[in-house]
Every structure is written in C-alpha cells, then in structure tokens.
Amino acid sequence: MQVLVRDNNIEQAIRVLKKKMQREGLFREMKARSAYEKPSEKRAREKADAVRRARKLARKKMQREGLIPGPKKKPLNSARG
Template sequence: MEPALKALKKHMLKEGIFQEMKRRAFYEKPSVKRKRKQAQARKRRRKAMKRADSAGDWDR
C-alpha cells in the first residue's frame, strides 16, 4: 500500500495538483490572476532560454 501512495503522491506533485488545490482554496481577483499568469510565463520563457543556452554548451 505504501509504494502505491508514494507513486500517487509523486504523480500528483508532477502534475501540479497540490499547487492547483492551494491556488483554488480562496478567490483570486482577476488582476492578481493576470499578474500570476504573466509571472509564470516569464518563468517559463527564462527556463526555456536557459535550456536553449545550455544545450549548445556540450560541444564547447
């Protein structure tokens, strides 16, 4: 039973279900939601650029 629970928890963490539950616990104003989404987009872009930059480093 324990390994199944661990696997489920790991899967739920990976899918972001716990974050989603926390986020939906209280009402979020549209302006706050917009700012959060913009921040997430900035983070994704930064992460993608970092990945793209480091992808070319293996042949240097």
C-alpha cells in the same frame, strides 16, 4: 489516475500516488482553488509564470549552444552498499 497496489503494500502505493499528483500539478491547483484569486492577481501570476518559462527556455537554449555551462552532473556513488 490509477495506482496499482502490490503485495498489499499500501504505503508504497500512497507514495506513488502522491508523486503522480505532484507531477500533474494537482496539489498546486487545489491550493489555488481553495481561496478566491482576484483577476489582477491572476494576471500578475500568469505573467510571472510566462516570464519564468521564457527564461528557462532561453537558458536551456544557451546551454545547448554552449554559451553557458550546463547543469552540474551528480557523481555516481558506487559505495552505497
């Protein structure tokens, strides 16, 4: 993973690095590896993750087909200044 530092702006580079690490799931993996996970707990977690993914996929499919309304659009605020 690589982050470019522009104009010696370390704070911005750290923010970008943290965002990239979050997106890659590194924080979640570090937390998971910090302690032993029993095989039964691992199976339960993986099953719950699979159920969550399947529900999300089904919800997106239903939204595409028009059976349920899609996510609410955020209004554009032009008076930000």
